[in-house]
Amino acid sequence: MRATLRGIHYASMALLAVMTLFPIYWMFMSAFRAESEMFRYTELSWRLFFPVDWTFHNFEAIFLDEDKPFGRYMLNTFAMAGTVTAAGLIVNAMAAFAFAKLHFPFKKLLLVVFLSTLAIPPExxxxxxxxxxxxxxxxxxxxxxxxxxxVWVFGIFMLTQFFADIPRAILEAARIDGASWLRIFTIIVLPSAVPALITLGIITFIHQWDSLLWPLIIISEDSKQVIQVVISSFTSDQEKHWGKIVAASSASSVPILVIFLFLQKYYVRGIMMSGVKG
Known part of the structure; x- marks a missing residue:
C-alpha cells in the first residue's frame, strides 16, 4: 500500500513537472522554427515537439538588427537589474535589521505602515x-x-522575519565588547544571513528583469530600453512577429534559468529560514 501511494505521488509530481515545463520547452523549440511553420502542426506527432526545418533566422533577426540590437537591450536590463539587486540588498537589509533588532520610537507603527503598502497596487x-x-x-x-x-517592502519584510530569529544575546554580547551596531550588522548579522540574502537577490533580480510598465513610462530613448519593452514592441495591431517574440523570450530566459540553477539550494534554504511561505 505504501509503495502504491509513493508511486502515485511520483507520477503526480512528474505530470505536474511536464505540464509546467512543456510551455518553456515549446518556446525554445519554436525559436528554431521558421515563422511559417510555427502554428502549422497541431496533430499529435513528432513535428509538434521538434522543428521540421531547424533555423537560426529568428535569433539572427533580433541580434543582428542594427536598428534594435537585442544584445544591447539585454546588457541594459542586466545593468539595471544587477544595480537594483545590489543596492536593494544593502538598503533593505539595513532597514530589516533596524525593524527586527533595534529599539526606536514608533517602530511597530512604522512597520505596520510599511507592510500596509504591500496591499497597494504598484500602478x-x-x-x-x-x-x-x-x-x-x-x-x-x-x-x-x-x-x-x-527600496522594496517585500524584501524588508522577508529579511525582518529572518533577522528576528537571530539570538539577541549574541548582539548584546558584541555591544558589551564595544562593537557598534554597524559593525555588528556587517560582521555578525550579514554572514549568517547569506541564504536569505541570496534568496531575496534572486527574487529581486527576476522581478526587475521582467519589469515592463515602469521602463515603458520612464525611458523614451530606444538605446536605453530594456528587453521586456522591446519584446512587447514585436507585437502590433497590424502584425505579430512570432519568430522574434519566441527567440527574444528564449534568449531573455537563459540568464534567469542559469542563475536559478546555480543558486537553487540557497533559494530553498533561504525561503525555509526566513519563514516566508507562498
Whole structure:
C-alpha cells in the first residue's frame, strides 16, 4: 500500500513537472522554427515537439538588427537589474535589521505602515512617482529607472522575519565588547544571513528583469530600453512577429534559468529560514 501511494505521488509530481515545463520547452523549440511553420502542426506527432526545418533566422533577426540590437537591450536590463539587486540588498537589509533588532520610537507603527503598502497596487503610485522623477529631471535616465525600485517592502519584510530569529544575546554580547551596531550588522548579522540574502537577490533580480510598465513610462530613448519593452514592441495591431517574440523570450530566459540553477539550494534554504511561505 505504501509503495502504491509513493508511486502515485511520483507520477503526480512528474505530470505536474511536464505540464509546467512543456510551455518553456515549446518556446525554445519554436525559436528554431521558421515563422511559417510555427502554428502549422497541431496533430499529435513528432513535428509538434521538434522543428521540421531547424533555423537560426529568428535569433539572427533580433541580434543582428542594427536598428534594435537585442544584445544591447539585454546588457541594459542586466545593468539595471544587477544595480537594483545590489543596492536593494544593502538598503533593505539595513532597514530589516533596524525593524527586527533595534529599539526606536514608533517602530511597530512604522512597520505596520510599511507592510500596509504591500496591499497597494504598484500602478496606483506610478503617477506621483512619475511626477517626482520628472521634478528631479530623471526622465529617460537610468537613475529614474533604478532608484525608485531599490527600496522594496517585500524584501524588508522577508529579511525582518529572518533577522528576528537571530539570538539577541549574541548582539548584546558584541555591544558589551564595544562593537557598534554597524559593525555588528556587517560582521555578525550579514554572514549568517547569506541564504536569505541570496534568496531575496534572486527574487529581486527576476522581478526587475521582467519589469515592463515602469521602463515603458520612464525611458523614451530606444538605446536605453530594456528587453521586456522591446519584446512587447514585436507585437502590433497590424502584425505579430512570432519568430522574434519566441527567440527574444528564449534568449531573455537563459540568464534567469542559469542563475536559478546555480543558486537553487540557497533559494530553498533561504525561503525555509526566513519563514516566508507562498
Amino acid at each position: 496606483v503610485v506610478m503617477v506621483p512617482q512619475y511626477l517626482v522623477i520628472r521634478d528631479l529631471d530623471w526622465l529617460n535616465t537610468f537613475a529614474g529607472l533604478i532608484v525608485p525600485s531599490i
